[in-house]
Structures are given as C-alpha cells and as structure tokens.
Amino acid sequence: MILYLARCAAQFAVALVGIVTVAFFLMRAIPGDPALYMLGDFATAEALATLRARLGLDLPIWQQYGVFLLRAAQGDMGVSVVTGQSALAEIWAAVPPSATLAVAGMAIAICFGVPLGIIAAVRQGSAVDLAVMLLALGGISFPVFWLGLVAILTLSHALGLFPALGATSEPGFWKGLHHLALPALVLGLSVAAYIARLTRSAMLEILGQDFIRVARAMGVPERRIVWHLAFRNALIPVLAVIGVTFAWSLGNAILVEAVFSRPGLGSTILKAILSRDYQLVQAGVLVLAAAVVLLNTALDLIYGAIDPRLRRS
Amino acid sequence: MSTMFELRNLTAAVPGEAGPVRLVEDVSLQVQAGETLAIVGESGSGKTVTFTSALGLLPKPGRVIAGQALLEGEDLLQLSPDALRRRRGARIGMVFQDPLTGLNPVFRIGDQISEVLRAHLPISRAEARERAIALLARVQIPDPTRRVDDYPHQFSGGMRQRVLIAMAIALGPRVLIADEPTTALDVTVQAQVLDLLTDLREADGMAMVLITHDLGVVARQADRVAVMYAGRVAETGLVEEVFRAPRHPYTISLFRSIPDLESPAGTKLAPISGAPPDPARRPAGCAFAPRCFAMREDAGCLHERPSLTSDHHAVACLRAGLLEVAS
Numbered sequence: 312m313i314l315y316l317a318r319c320a321a322q323f324a325v326a327l328v329g330i331v332t333v334a335f336f337l338m339r340a341i342p343g344d345p346a347l348y349m350l351g352d353f354a355t356a357e358a359l360a361t362l363r364a365r366l367g368l369d370l371p372i373w374q375q376y377g378v379f380l381l382r383a384a385q386g387d388m389g390v391s392v393v394t395g396q397s398a399l400a401e402i403w404a405a406v407p408p409s410a411t412l413a414v415a416g417m418a419i420a421i422c423f424g425v426p427l428g429i430i431a432a433v434r435q436g437s438a439v440d441l442a443v444m445l446l447a448l449g450g451i452s453f454p455v456f457w458l459g460l461v462a463i464l465t466l467s468h469a470l471g472l473f474p475a476l477g478a479t480s481e482p483g484f485w486k487g488l489h490h491l492a493l494p495a496l497v498l499g500l501s502v503a504a505y506i507a508r509l510t511r512s513a514m515l516e517i518l519g520q521d522f523i524r525v526a527r528a529m530g531v532p533e534r535r536i537v538w539h540l541a542f543r544n545a546l547i548p549v550l551a552v553i554g555v556t557f558a559w560s561l562g563n564a565i566l567v568e569a570v571f572s573r574p575g576l577g578s579t580i581l582k583a584i585l586s587r588d589y590q591l592v593q594a595g596v597l598v599l600a601a602a603v604v605l606l607n608t609a610l611d612l613i614y615g616a617i618d619p620r621l622r623r624s
Numbered sequence: 625m626s627t628m629f630e631l632r633n634l635t636a637a638v639p640g641e642a643g644p645v646r647l648v649e650d651v652s653l654q655v656q657a658g659e660t661l662a663i664v665g666e667s668g669s670g671k672t673v674t675f676t677s678a679l680g681l682l683p684k685p686g687r688v689i690a691g692q693a694l695l696e697g698e699d700l701l702q703l704s705p706d707a708l709r710r711r712r713g714a715r716i717g718m719v720f721q722d723p724l725t726g727l728n729p730v731f732r733i734g735d736q737i738s739e740v741l742r743a744h745l746p747i748s749r750a751e752a753r754e755r756a757i758a759l760l761a762r763v764q765i766p767d768p769t770r771r772v773d774d775y776p777h778q779f780s781g782g783m784r785q786r787v788l789i790a791m792a793i794a795l796g797p798r799v800l801i802a803d804e805p806t807t808a809l810d811v812t813v814q815a816q817v818l819d820l821l822t823d824l825r826e827a828d829g830m831a832m833v834l835i836t837h838d839l840g841v842v843a844r845q846a847d848r849v850a851v852m853y854a855g856r857v858a859e860t861g862l863v864e865e866v867f868r869a870p871r872h873p874y875t876i877s878l879f880r881s882i883p884d885l886e887s888p889a890g891t892k893l894a895p896i897s898g899a900p901p902d903p904a905r906r907p908a909g910c911a912f913a914p915r916c917f918a919m920r921e922d923a924g925c926l927h928e929r930p931s932l933t934s935d936h937h938a939v940a941c942l943r944a945g946l947l948e949v950a951s
Contacts, residue, residue, distance in 0.1 A: 521725035527681055528720070529740040529791055530713030540739070543730050618730050619775040 319608050326604045327597060328380075334596040335379060338589050339372060345392045345587040366392060379593070388597065389590030391583075398594035402579065406598065408478065409575035412498060412564055415491055417557065419499025420506055425549060427503070428510025433537055435515060443507060450504025455563045459497045459570035466493060477571025494571040498563055502556045509552040513545040520544075546617050554610045558603040627694075628831035629716065629799040630654040634691035636677035644689060645904045647673045648855040651691070652932065655799065655831040655848075660822070662846035662863070663835045664878075668900055670855035671835045675801050679718065680708045696798060714744045717792035719821075721804040723785035727776035733760070733787055734772035740791050759790040763820060782813035786820065793824055800825065801833045806841070818845055839882055843867060851875050854900055854911035861937030871939040873918045910942065918943045 346362040347354065363369050367378060382389065388399045431443040450458075467475040477494040479486055517523065518541050526536050565577030576595060583591035615622040634651045637644035648670040655661040663671045676682050678693035678700060693700040695716055700708055712718075720726050728736055737759055738752035747755070753772065760768035763786040776784060785805060792800060802821055806814035822845055825832045834846055842849050842863060850860040851872065859872035870876045880894040898915040907913055909926040919925045923942050932940040 521720065521722060522728040524681065525720060525726045525788065525791070526728070526739070528679065528712055528718040529743065529794075530709045530711070531739055531743045532709060535739070535743065540728055540731070544728070620729060620777050 319611075323601075323604050323608065327600055330600040331383065331593060331597050332376075334593050335376060335589075336372075338584075338587070338592050339375075341587075343587040344368075345589060348586050349392060383593075383597075388594040391588055391591045393583075393586050393588050393591070398588075398590040399598075401591060402576065402594045402598050405574065405576045405579040405595075408573060409561075409564060409568070409577065411491065412477075412494055412567065412573065412575060413557070413561060415495035416498030416502065416560055416564070416567075417553070419495055420502035420556070420560075421553065423499065424503035424506025425510050428507040428549075429514050429537065429542065429545075431507065431511045432514035432518065440511075444511070447504040447507045450501050451508070453501075454566075455497060455501045456566045456570050458501060459494070459567055462493050462497050463570070475571070477568065477573030494567045494573055497570075498560060498567045501563060502560050505556050506549065506552060510545060510549050513548040514541060517541045517544040543617060547614055547621075550610050550613060550617075554607045557606050561599055561603065626657050626696075627654050628657050628696060629833070630692075630694040631674065631678055632692040632694065634674060634678060634688065634693060636673055636682060636686060636688045638686045640904050642904075646689075646855060646906075647686065647903055648677065650931075651852075651855075651857055653850055653857065653860070655833055657798070657831050658825070658829045659848065660825060660832040660834055660846045662842040662849040663833060663852060664837060664839065664842055664849060665852035665858075666837060666900060668903075669852040671852055672803050673855075674852070675718070675803065675833065675835070679712055679716065679801075680705070681712075681718075710744065713740055713792075713797070714795040715797050716799040716801065717795075717797035719785070719789055719792045719800065719802045719805045722808045723781050723788055724808065726788050727784055729776055732773050732775055733779070737787070737791055737794060740794050744795050755794070756790075759794055760787070762793075762824075763787070763790045765790075780813075781809050782817060785809060785813075785817050789817075789820065789824070793828070793830075796828060797830065799831045799833070801835070803835045804837070805834075807836075807838075814841075821845075839878065851878070854906060855903060856911065856940060857932055857938075858912070858941070859937075859939045860932070865937045869937075871937065871944045872912075872941050873916045873943070874912050877915075877917065910940075 346359050391398050427443045431440040434440050463475045466472045473493040474490050479490045526540055568575045568577035580595040631653045636648050637646045651674050665671050677688050734756045737756035741752045757768045757772050806817050846863050849863050849866050851858045853874050859875050877896045910930050913919045913925040930940045930942045932938045
C-alpha cells in the first residue's frame with residue numbers, strides 16, 4: 312500500500328511538471344509582452360527594458376524555465392505582474408466559487424445521468440429509452456454557452472424562476488444556492504448527457520452477462536438485479552467517465568462562469584491570459600491540473616474498492 | 625413415485641420474417657422424484673431452450689407459444705411473473721454451463737449465496753451468512769468459514785461450479801436442472817462435480833434434469849434419457865433400454881459416432897454427415913430425414929412429421945418399427 316501511494320505521488324509529480332511545462336512554453340509562445348501590457352503603449356524603450364529585467368524576462372528562455380522550476384519546487388509560483396500579489400494565493404482565492412460550481416454541476420450530472428441511463432437500459436427500445444437518448448444527444452451536441460443563454464432566456468427571463476446572475480454578494484446559504492442553481496444545472500446537464508449514455512451502454516452489457524441470468528434463475532427480484540447486482544458492475548465504467556468528464560467540465564465551467572458572470576478560476580485565468588500574466592496563468596494551470604490528477608487518483612482507489620480484481624497487492 | 629416436473633407439448637418460438645420460428649416444438653418430458661433424466665442432443669437441438677423457456681428465462685423476443693410446464697402439478701407458465709420468480713430458485717433450481725462467468729465478479733461468494741436466500745426467506749444478514757457457510761460445506765468446499773468472504777476470481781472453475789450448485793440447492797428445491805454442468809471443466813473435475821450432484825440428489829430426493837451431450841455421463845448418472853433433435857424429442861426411455869437397443873436412426877447414429885473400447889481395433893467411427901437444420905428452415909417432413917440412413921421416400925419421411933409414440937421406450941420415427949424387424 313505504501314509502495315502504491317509512493318507510485319501515485321510520483322505519477323502525480325510527473326503529471327504536474329509536464330502540464331506546468333506546457334503552460335510555461337505556451338504562454339511565452341503567444342505574442343505579447345507583460346511589460347508592455349503593464350506600462351502601456353507609450354512606455355519608453357528604457358522603462359520597458361528595466362521592467363523586463365526586473366521580471367527576469369531578459370534572460371534566455373531556458374534560464375527562465377530553470378528558475379521557474381526551481382522556485383515552483385519550493386512552492387513559489389511567483390508574483391502576479393498585474394496585482395503584485397502571490398500568484399498562488401490569488402488563484403487560491405478564486406477556487407471556492409469554481410469548486411462549488413464544479414461539485415454542484417457534477418452532483419446534478421450524476422443524479423440525472425446515472426438513473427436515466429439505468430432506466431433507458433432496462434427499458435431498452437422503449438419510448439423512455441428513446442426519449443432519454445434524444446435528450447442525451449441534445450446535451451452532448453449543444454455547446455454549454457448556448458445552453459446557458461437558453462436557460463437564462465427561459466428559466467430566468469421568461470419564467471423568473473432563477474436569477475440570471477450566477478453569483479451574489481448577499482450573504483445567506485439559500486440565496487447563494489438560488490444563484491448557483493442555473494449555472495450548475497447548465498454545467499451538470501451537459502455532463503449528465505455523457506454519463507447517461509455511458510451508464511446505459513454499461514448496464515446493457517452487464518445485464519446480458521451470465522451471472523445476471525443465474526440471479527434470475529435463482530429468483531432474485533428484478534429490481535434487486537438491476538439496482539444492486541448489475542449496477543455495482545456498471546459502476547466502474549461510470550466512474551471512469553466521471554473522471555474524464557470532470558476535466559472537461561472544468562473547461563466548460565470557464566464558459567459557464569462567463570455566461571452567468573460568476574467569479575472563479577475561469578474568469579481569473581482568462582484575465583491573466585489576456586494580460587500575459589505568466590505567473591498567474593501557470594499557477595492557475597497548476598491548480599486545475601492538480602484537481603484533475605487528484606480526482607483520478609482517488610477514482611483509481613475507488614475502483615479497487617468496487618472490483619477486487621483491480622486491487623493492487 | 626410422483627412426477628415432480630413435467631413438460632407437456634411445450635413449444636417456444638422467436639418471431640421471424642415468415643411467422644414465428646419454433647426453437648422447440650411439442651416437447652413432452654417428465655421427471656420423477658429421486659430420478660435423473662438426461663437430455664442429450666447436439667448444440668442447437670433445443671436442450672437449453674426447453675428448460676429456460678419452461679422457467680420463464682427465455683431471452684426476449686423468444687416466448688412460449690404453447691404447452692405447459694408443471695412443477696408438482698402447478699403450471700409455471702400460467703403464473704404471474706412475481707409468482708414464477710418465487711418458485712425459481714426456491715422450488716426449482718438451475719445450474720448453468722459456464723461457472724467462470726456465472727458468478728458476479730464484484731461480490732463476495734457468501735453475499736451471492738445470501739442474496740439468493742434473502743430473495744426467498746425473511747432472514748437476517750447474519751443468519752444468511754451462517755447458512756451460506758453451511759451450504760459451502762455441503763458442496764465440499766474446504767474451509768468454508770474463510771472462503772465465504774472470498775471473491776469468485778479466487779476460486780478455480782470446479783470450485784465455482786460448486787458455489788453455483790450451492791446457490792441452486794440453497795432453498796432445497798424439489799427439482800434441479802443442470803445444464804451441461806461439467807462441459808467447461810477439466811476432465812478430472814467433471815467426475816467430482818457429477819458425483820456431488822448425484823449425492824445431493826439422493827440425499828434430498830430431488831428430481832434432476834441433466835442436460836449434456838456426453839453419452840458417457842448419461843450412462844453413469846442418469847436413470848432415463850431423452851434424445852433431442854432439431855427442437856423435438858426423438859427418443860426417450862430408460863437409459864439401459866435406449867443404450868441397448870436404440871430405436872431412432874439419430875440415436876443409432878450417435879452411438880456409432882463415439883469410440884467404443886469393445887469394438888475391434890481398426891473399426892472406423894461413423895460421423896453423422898450434414899448439419900442439423902436451421903430452425904427457420906426445417907424440412908416439411910422429419911427434421912432428421914436429410915441426414916438419415918434409414919430415410920425412405922415411400923415411407924413418408926419427407927412429408928410427414930413423425931410424432932412420439934406413447935410406449936415406455938418412445939420414439940418419433942416413421943421407420944422405427946421396420947428398423948427393428950430388419951435388425
């Protein structure tokens with residue numbers, strides 16, 4: 312177990328270094344200059360050079376990369392060139408609203424996607440199955456920003472059920488939840504579509520297995536067969552798709568945050584990219600990547616708990 | 625002796641382009657308490673379909689279109705789905721062919737046996753576990769108290785089949801249907817599993833239906849045998865009778881196609897040429913006619929479908945009487 316955890320930690324580190332490296336070079340590959348952005352278009356060449364030297368941007372890129380890695384290894388992701396604050400602290404401040412949205416979206420996706428997928432599988436070929444699959448096709452096909460706009464127009468503007476703004480400064484749990492509802496629903500439904508489709512196909516496969524026929528021959532009630540005996544088998548592929556869609560829904564969360572004017576990692580990183588705030592982007596990418604890798608590591612451990620054959624000795 | 629399980633004129637079909645395709649047709653069989661009835665026939669002859677359809681387990685869109693399946697006189701096919709479910713496992717158990725895929729890989733053995741017990745009995749988890757351990761001991765699994773918490777992949781094929789047998793007999797059924805229970809097992813394990821089934825049958829006085837394509841198994845384990853061909857019963861009778869004097873040309877050909885220690889060295893085996901007919905394209909007359917050595921057009925083999933005679937050693941062949949005279 313200790314060995315396994317050590318291997319997980321090593322994989323985690325390698326994945327993070329890789330992702331941060333890509334972010335480092337990508338940011339420097341796009342045109343633009345943070346010094347120019349800070350000082351404006353009328354800055355003197357001399358002032359620009361001074362600032363560039365202060366930011367370390369005059370060094371060769373390999374040297375910059377070396378310095379960056381060395382500092383990052385010590386937990387120092389640098390300082391935002393725009394605000395002068397620690398980049399990691401600034402990103403960290405944007406995490407709670409994004410995490411809330413992501414978790415709420417995932418919860419909605421699972422609560423809708425898994426049962427709908429199971430029902431569609433059990434009633435394969437029926438009108439219910441067709442309806443669920445059409446809905447899922449829609450959820451996958453329509454981009455999330457479009458769904459967001461439609462949700463605002465209908466549920467918020469026409470029916471007045473939810474506020475169009477995805478966040479509020481007013482205190483109170485219920486108030487916050489009311490504002491969170493629409494963005495979480497939009498984010499969740501697009502993921503729910505994937506989960507429903509995958510749950511359906513996983514359940515169909517499992518329900519055709521010999522051990523299900525055995526359970527039927529032994530007189531186990533159908534309800535028990537579907538929701539207990541078959542479902543636990545289908546859980547592995549379902550969890551796998553949850554792991555994959557989580558990364559994808561973090562990307563969607565950025566769009567949803569923009570549509571619903573919600574603060575969070577999305578808007579923070581977007582602003583950082585536009586202002587060529589290298590440190591802030593790198594810190595943001597690091598946090599997002601860590602979230603994805605951590606979730607998938609956790610899922611790996613859960614797989615072992617569900618299916619003994621996947622357990623590592 | 626009382627009849628435990630009886631099929632009367634059972635016909636099951638799947639929808640086809642030109643009307644229903646009959647997988648099994650007009651099958652009548654019965655098995656008495658304490659008796660083993662062997663069902664033999666090649667793959668696709670309808671052995672398994674006969675019993676899965678009798679238990680309401682035929683996968684859709686297959687369905688029973690005629691006949692009765694009487695369990696201690698009660699027609700299973702007239703029961704509501706829930707009433708039928710409560711009979712399955714409790715009063716009629718079934719063991720399937722492949723023990724490697726028959727157990728749920730993500731549940732402990734004990735939990736799977738408990739699941740069956742708790743589907744029929746209002747007992748607690750702890751009680752179900754105790755009974756599961758006792759059942760594992762009954763099917764001769766060593767160290768059942770420890771093994772009850774193991775998962776299927778920690779068992780060998782033979783041991784898994786024992787677990788499946790434990791599930792099938794968990795509620796003390798009156799009838800046990802074993803569908804090729806040893807086909808997927810090593811030869812050395814086959815005999816052990818068959819002996820276990822026979823011991824259990826004798827101890828509980830169950831009626832057993834043993835589906836197999838192994839005539840050696842029939843000779844050793846069964847009291848009576850029914851030979852199936854193309855979804856119909858071709859011949860049925862006591863094992864000694866059928867083995868000593870087979871009446872149906874198909875049965876005769878089956879015996880000629882297996883090696884025999886007593887036949888002189890150099891005797892060639894006689895395989896049955898051709899293949900069984902596709903259920904959707906069965907010939908108008910006897911389904912075996914195209915492959916039959918005794919087929920005679922003037923006897924009506926190509927036009928008339930022979931029905932099973934009603935005597936003790938019954939046969940469905942228009943030429944059966946003539947064959948006996950000749951031999």
